[in-house]
Amino acid sequence: MNQSPSSPETRLRGTLSTPKIVFLVVAAAAPMASMVGTVPLAFAIGNGAGFPAMFVFAGLTLLCFSVGYAAMSRRIVDTGGFYTYIGAGLGKRAAVGGGLVAVIAYNAATVGLAGAFAYFAQLAGQAFGLDLPWPVWAGVGLLAMGLLGYRAIDLSVRVLAVLMLAEVGILVLLDGAVIARHGFASFPGVSFSPGAVFGTAVGVSLMFAFISYIGFESAALYGEEARNPKKSVPRATYISVVLVSVFYALSSWVGVGAVGPDRLQAAAGEQQGMLFFNLSDDYLGTAITGIMQLLLVTSLFAGMLAMHGAANRYLFVLGRERVLPRFLGAARTKSGSPHKASLTQTAFCVLVVAIFALAGADPYLGLSTTMIGLGTLGIIVIQAAAAVSVIGFFARRSGRHWWRTFLAPGLGFAGLAVSAVLLVGNFSLLTGSTNPIVAQLPWVLLVAAVFGAGYATWLKARRPERYTTLAAGAERDPDGAGAPADGPVRLVRPEQDDLAA
Secondary structure: OOOOOOOHHHOOOOOEOHHHHHHHHHHHHOHHHHHHHHHHHHHHHOOHHHHHHHHHHHHHHHHHHHHHHHHHHOOEEOOOOHHHHHHHHHOHHHHHHHHHHHHHHHHHHHHHHHHHHHHHHHHHHHHOOOOOOHHHHHHHHHHHHHHHHHOOHHHHHHHHHHHHHHHHHHHHHHHHHHHHHHHHHHOOHHHHOHHHHOOOOHHHHHHHHHHOOOOHHHHHHHHHHEOOHHHHHHHHHHHHHHHHHHHHHHHHHHHHHHHOOOOHHHHHHHHHHHHHHHHHHHHOOHHHHHHHHHHHHHHHHHHHHHHHHHHHHHHHHHHHOOOOOHHHHOOOOOOOOOHHHHHHHHHHHHHHHHHHHHOOOOHHHHHHHHHHHHHHHHHHHHHHHHHHHHHHHHHOOOOOOOHHHHHHHHHHHHHHHHHHHHHHHOHHHHHOOOOHHHHOOHHHHHHHHHHHHHHHHHHHHHOHHHHOOOOOOEEEOOOOOOOOOOOOEEEOOOOOOOOOO
């Protein structure tokens, strides 16, 4: 029996408020993991004491992106996120290509976080006398992820809220201890001096800064599950970017002050992932450091769960529109969750982790960095495509604005494009691998995009009735002032569907 995209069996339940979406989005960025894992690397091999300014630059760039993203989210409501947005602005061929890139990117990011979770859970377990192989820890994490992903999203939100508040709270506690000891010296002016900011390896630092924001763009994925998507999605996007930017910039700045600008690069190069734990030993004591190590593990689990939710929704919407197998587009009647997509994504993670484990690969340097590198590149590429799609969408509609629908998304695209080029050029640095196979992984994204565009072209010629339903999210009428809730909706039908041809 054919099911329409609007039937209860293929629609997700609208229960999410703005704060709940913010928890989902910020948890995906994994603030603790970014501070402990990414920031010391940027200190050591990037522009050192000038790195906090990179968070400010990246935050402003992504705010520009968010302006256009928010303008689009007020008009397009669907669980397809970038897939639907790209379709509305650049055409269905680009949408299917972008959708397949998104599936690869978010699945890869989820697997990569599972590897990092297993690695640090093994270390934490050994510290507490529980020495288990890393595949066992990976299995525990994936089982918990699968159970939560199968259930209604409200349960995942509650778990993510607790974990996120705990990891942010302990880093704020560390910041407060540093400031209490050093006062204004905790904020060295050199971090924002032109000489430090634009010093050596500024491109590498910019790359690490953008990496730390991965996940913020997922607000639109929950549009179909939001109570009031016209308001919740743009608000959640803005709030998430501002919160993450302020937190990263201030915490990394305080880190510079705690270590000392002159000693920073040498100390970060020597201590690497232990830098912030050593600072915690000094400023808070070893007992708090033990808690921080556990919260790093829960931060990685929170990021894994949030990425799992994003990957599910891309699998769900592409299954619903039969780009991928149709069974993926089923929603659980009782909870309204994309349960079959969740089970499939969990099974995929288990399979990849098992392959790496049987090959004897290192869970961090072999599995985590490789998959997170691929996922990060893919997500930034489709972010850039989404920025261009905003311009294309409003170029053919009323409601155009020089800032919101042209200049801001244009600036966002420029920053994201530069970041994507830096990621490709420094892919071996990002993954920590010189394996020639790993070096070729970015080509997988290009192949997926080309295949998706080609498949959409085939559908247009051979299955036109299916082609017309691709990336056709609900478009809200901006003039529907007297309409209930968010105004009347209609399906997106781009007037220039061949923009991407």
